[in-house]
Amino acid sequence: MAAAPVRQWGLTPAISSALPTPADVSLNSALIEELKRQNNYETTLQLLYKVTVEFVKEVCRKKGFSEASIAQFGGKIFPYGSYRLGVYGPGSDIDTLVVAPRQVKREDFFELFPTILKRMVPTKDIGDMTAVPDSFVPIIKMELCGIDIDLIFARIPTLNAIPLHLDLRDTKLLEGMDQAEIKSVNGTRVTDEILGLVPQPKTFRTALRAIKLWAQRRAIYANILGFPGGVAWAMLVARVCQLYPTATGSTIIQKFFFIIGQWSWPSPIMLKAIETGKEKTWNPQIYSGDKKNLMPVITPAYPSMCATFNISKSGKTIILKELKRGEEIVKKIVEGKSPWSALFDRHTFFTQDHRYYLNVISSSNNKDAALAWSGLVESKVRILVMKLEEQADMIELARPFIKGYERVHKVKSDAEADEVKKGSVKHQVLETKTTDETHEPARVVAAETGTVVGDAKNAHAETNGNNEVQTIYTTTFYVGIELTAAATKNLDISFAISFFKNTCTSWQNWQENLHEVNVVPIKCYDLPDDVFDKEKGDVKPTKPKKKAPLSKKAVNSTVQKRSFSDIEKLFYSTIHRNYCLWNEMRSMPSSQAERAMLVAPSKGSNQHRKYHGQYKAWLRWFFSDSWALEYLAMTIAGAALATIFTTLMLYNGKPLNSWPHSIQLNTVLSTLATIMKGFMLMPVCACLSQLKWLWYTRKTKSLQDFQIFDMASRGPWGALQLLFRLKFWQMASIGSIIILLSLASDAFLQQSVSYPLRVHPQSKNIASIPYAQHFNLYDSLAGPPYTTQPLIAAVYDGVFSRNLTRSASSITPYCPTGNCTFPEYASLAVCSNCHNVSSLLRVTHEPDQISGISKYSLPNGHSLTSESTIFGYLSINASTGPSTLRSNHLELNSDTLSKYQSPGTITNVSVITGGDPSEPWAYTAWDCVLAFCAKSYQASQSLSYFNETPLDVFEGLQSATFSLNSTDDLETFFFDVPSTYLTTIGSRNRTFSVNTPSLEALQDSLGTTLLGDTGRNEMGQFAFTNGIAQGFYNNGVKNVKTTFANIADALTNAMRVNSQEHVEGTVLVVEPFIQVQWLWLLYPFIVVTLSMVFLGLTVWRTRRSEVPSWRSSILAVMEHGVNSSIQEDTSSDLHNGINGDLATAAGKEKVGDLEVWAEEVSVRLRSRGLWGKGFGLTVT
Known part of the structure; x- marks a missing residue:
């Protein structure tokens, strides 16, 4: 009798269908016993189902349905995530979807469900409850019978009643749903698809429990911080189960570390082929964002998405390193050299992994505000990591820890408050708790959605009058840093820190006197004691002892070769210096802070030393003060055009295959045309920028013209505006015409070359x-x-x-x-x-x-x-x-x-x-x-x-x-x-x-x-x-x-x-010949020639007017522009009670408002008089 065909699980055949050996079964039993010892099982949901059924009935009664029909409408809950997968454990929340018929709306859910729940459940069994109806996925977070519940809602627009055996995997049920409902339903659909795509669900659950526990213990389980979340780890395990459909859980774990660790990323891991439809699905061929995924794991339910889109480069490095470690440990377990508990050893993030850390401290003096603010900061830590990774020549790795540390402090002065906000724990009064222990709904909601809920909406700063004791709430997140061997004096991460802070303070609910975030460097031996769990064997690193004084020879050697300790000091001094500068600027008025940031770098900054110490005078003259760079650019443009003419003359009338290079002739011509146009437009734009200063030398003109000249130097739209503004009569019109003509130069050049077919002898x-x-x-x-x-x-x-x-x-x-x-x-x-x-x-x-x-x-x-x-x-x-x-x-x-x-x-x-x-x-x-x-x-x-x-x-x-x-x-x-x-x-x-x-x-x-x-x-x-x-x-x-x-x-x-x-x-x-139609080349020749004439006229006019060659320099606008005079005259007008044009300009912030104001203001470039030497735009 023929054997029954073997089912294929997933997109590829199984690697092995061999049945488990007695040794495999024994290892699997030992694994399950270890999981039970870790207390990783917990279940309950019956109460929520009863509340859901009563909720649907209550809504239908209010809408006038009869009791007979109400009894048939029904309602259902669909747990998903860890609980649905069968790997729910202590401390985990239960993700639950409430499904109702189409007559029940989302507004009904947020209005009535909490009320009915409180009515049907004893008050003592209900903990904190937070409703977030305005988030991307509307949710109710609560604690029920000591279990954290995440409750989301979806109605089925195509059903009048919810059948008892409703299967949400049916794609037709998505018809008529809005995006929030599709996202709500998709969590359950993904979970059900995963269970339906694994050969043995029992084996899958056993393996997944182990992998999730391993990921949590090794600190690589946090979706919001750039590591895989629960669903991603589940899909990874499911893929290995598909490859070994008859293996036990222990065998799956062995193969998991090898298969996933050796996977050819960024090839995606998929449990089945991606379904297509009206909704957007993951497709790196179409969407550039999908192409950037480093370790894509694709959800199986339509519409398919990447569950690991936020994994960073450092995250990928850490994950692969941990997978390699897990593979080595499992080998020892199989050989009988180690127990299963070795796989679940606690991480060494604070004890061994890193020497340097960044403390990211969110702080507030209001408890409710602190919860939401810390959640928001946590969601942005990944941005800090990405910015640090961009400095790949200095930062080899930036790894965030998966938990934050919540602390409460009592301070009596502002000085003590500043110390706390910079990471000090000297004034801590309560025991430190991690964010996964408290699991505050307001913090979680802010971290996931950026939404403020509960009492945090009305939070306000608590003042510290008369030196009374003030409470400060902080949450600290730690980022481990590894430096490259090339880290030198140029080590500077101030931009990454500033960018991160700006991102956090751009939050719509941020209040300057209520929310604060600081990034402080720290060494491993300066970490606070509460991040070390001594009961679990954590040992805090100790500060290395100072070495004995070096001999003169050793000193000379040290001078010649920098030690790693020198880099340490430089690293921390640089961060501290920029941190101090940041605080100084925060205490300045906004206008002074802006000026300090733009034109006053710190005395020891690398930019300052580089500009004033290494640049020679002739380099500054070449790039800044003279027209040499413009002359060079125009020469290159002319040379490119000459090369085009020469090339076409040499190959005109010859077969196309006589072109000796692998690159096509069209490509060469297009490249030369791009070079010609780019280098031609650079001096033309510089001339237009210079002419905006010359425009104001003879007569008083509208300040709006300054804006139009500046826009003309940036592109065709501005050039067209300037052309009509000047009515074609001024010299600047030539520059505008050149910019507009340059748009067609490529087309004319391409038109000049054709490739007709001809018959000719072949000599070979x-x-x-x-x-x-x-x-x-x-x-x-x-x-x-x-x-x-x-x-x-x-x-x-x-x-x-x-x-x-x-x-x-x-x-x-x-x-x-x-x-x-x-x-x-x-x-x-x-x-x-x-x-x-x-x-x-x-x-x-x-x-x-x-x-x-x-x-x-x-x-x-x-x-x-x-x-x-x-x-x-x-x-x-x-x-x-x-x-x-x-x-x-x-x-x-x-x-x-x-x-x-x-x-x-x-x-x-x-x-x-x-x-x-x-x-x-x-x-x-x-x-x-x-x-x-x-x-x-x-x-x-x-x-x-x-x-x-x-x-x-x-x-x-x-x-x-x-x-x-x-x-x-x-x-x-x-x-x-x-x-x-x-x-x-x-x-x-x-x-x-x-x-x-x-x-x-x-x-x-x-x-x-x-x-x-x-x-x-x-x-x-x-x-x-x-x-x-x-x-x-x-x-x-x-x-x-x-x-x-x-x-x-x-x-x-x-x-x-x-x-x-x-x-x-x-x-x-019979082959194509190169045929040049020379008349078409007159067009680019005329444009380049006109550009050269325009450059010469502009330089000539500049020298006659004695106006420096400021061109498009922003520094010239800041120093010689109209801002200073306006500010002085505005202050005078306001002081004298004059409501003039300058006084009304003081409140202008939008560009459109400033343009209207500029049309009414007339200025002229003249000697600055009382300002000092040189020129300046003066309001007349």
Whole structure:
């Protein structure tokens, strides 16, 4: 009996379907016992189901439904996540979906469900309850009977009642749902799909419990901080279960660490093929964000998404490292060298893994505000990690810890408060708790959605009046740092910290006096004691002792080679310096802080030293003060255009394949055009920027013009605005026109080059076609008769040719491209001449007249016998001797007779035919001759069709000479063609030769072949003595001439095919040529020339006006712009109570408002007067 087919789980076949061995079963039992010892099981949900059913009934009663119908509507809950997967444990929350029919709305859920729950459940069993209706996935977080519950809601728009066995995996149920409902339902759908795609759910749960416990113990289980979450770990385990469908849980764990650790990331892990539909699904080919996923794990339920999109580069490194460690430990467990508990050893994040840490401290003096604020900061820690990773030359790894540490402090002064906010625990009053222990709903909601809920909405800062004791609530998150070996003096992470802080303080609910976040560096031995669990064996690192003083030699060595401790000090001093600068700026007024950040770097900053210490004066002159950079750019643009012209001149009219480089000509031209346009526009934009200053030197102009000039230097839209503003008359209009014209320069350049197809000779190949100048075809080993098979085959080919005209050439030339031409050439050939000699027939009758037998005879003895009642006879006879018919036939003129008496005669053939059905008694006789001749041809081949046309024929070879060939001692006849014939070939190959053995072979082949009779046998059926007779008969008794002409052509082809001589021809190839239309190139030439003129005019005007070359420098705008004068005049107006244009400008913040204001303000560039030396925009 055939074995049942084995089911395939997932997208690929199983790696192994072997059943577990006794050793595997034993290991699996030990694993389950260890999981039970870890207290990893807990279940309950019946109460929520009852509340859900009552909730649906209550809503329907309020909407006026009858009691009978209400009882049928029903309702259902779908636990998902860890509980649904069967791996729920202590401390875990239960994710639960409440499903209701379409008449129940989301608003009903948030309005009535909490009320009904409180009514049906004792108050003591209900803990904190927080509703978040406005988050991405509306949720109610609560504690029920000591268990954390995350409750979400979805209605089924297509169902009036919820059936008891509703399966949410049906995609049709998603129709009519909004995005929030789809996201709510998708959690359950993903969980159910996972369970449905694993071969053995029990084995899967056992393995998943172990992997989740391992991930939590090793601190790599936190979706919000850049590690896989519960669903991601479940899908990873499920994929391994698919690959080993019959394995036990212990075997799955062994294979898990190997398979996932060796996976070819970023190839995605998928449990099944991705379904497509109306909703957006994961697709890196379409969405650039999906392409950036480092370790994609794709959810199986439609619409498919990546569950690990937020894994960072450091996160990936840590995960792979832990997988490798797990693989090594499991090997020892299998070998019996370690117990399963070794796999679940506690992490060493604080004790061994890192030497440096960043403390990310969120703080607030209001408890409710602190909860939401810490959740928000936690959600942004991943951004800090990403910014640190961008400094890959200095930061090798940045690893966030998966928990935050909540502390409560009591302080009596602002100084103590500052210490606490920077990480001090000297004033801590309550025991430290981690965020997973407290699991405050307000903090979790803020971390996941950024939403403030509960009392935090109305939180306000608590003042510390009269030095009373103040409470500060902090939550600290730790990021482990590893430096690269290349970390030097340039180590500076202040930008990453500033960016992170700005991201946090950009939160819509942030209040400056209520929320604060600080990032403080710390060494491993300075970590607070409460992050170490001494009961579990954690040992706090100790500060290394100072080394003894070094000798002078050692000191010199230290100076030359930096130690790691030097880098430590530099690292912390840099962070501390930037941190102090940040605090100083926070205490400044906003305008001063902005100026300090932009133009006043710290004295010891790397940027300051680099600019003032390493840059030489001539470099500053080249890049900043002179026009040299613009001249260089314009030179490069001109050189690029010249290169384009030169390239096109060199290759114009040449085949495209003559371009020697692998890169296409179009690509080269496009690259050069881009270089030309880019370097051309750089000085043009600089000139426009400079002209905005010159615009204000002579007359007072609107301040709005300054904005328009600046926009013109940035792109086409601004250039168009400036063009209409100046009405085409000012010099700046030239720059605007150049920018607009440059948009079409690429198109004109591409238009200038075309690639038409042309036919041209190809020199690397030679075509050839055979011809016969010497007839040398015989079998040297044969005896008489000297027949040769190629010649006999040629006779048959001619006889059986169906062409009723002259046979087409069957010569096959050598033409590699299918397109070739050949010069006119001549070849030795065979010609035929036939003459009707029916008048020479003599008819004799048998004595017995009754029989009706007649005999038709020719003078050469050739005869044909026929009965009077039978017709259709034919007889052929060939001879090599002189024809006896020609002299007896008086109708032959001298011209025709010369053809019969040519020295090149090969054979004479007489044919008697009779019995044509229309003329049964019309017997005909023919006298035919086959003789050597010479023919000239014109041949060509086009598109694989060969055409050879005879041009001229010389049949009467009048002169024949005889000689003995010295090479092989063969008698050879030479035939010379008079120059009056074959005139088109000139003096080429006019002498042809035939050696005696070849002539005898040809004569014998014809003599033995061209013999035969056709008649009727005794049965009255046609009979043929040979195939030649049958062929002549089939061709028709009236087509004897055509048959002999075909025989002559076939013999000619045989002579040529078996010849060793070839005429060389020209190989033609059809390919694209490069054709340049030079008029199109005038356009880019004019644009570049105009740009050069514009640059020269701008430099000339700048020197005449004595205005420095400020161009687009933002520093010039800040120093010499209108801001300072406006601020001074505005202060004066406000002080004097004047409500003028400057006073109204003080409150302008939006760009649109400033533009309206600028149109009403007039300024002029003039000497700054009281401001000091130089120029400045002055309000008039």
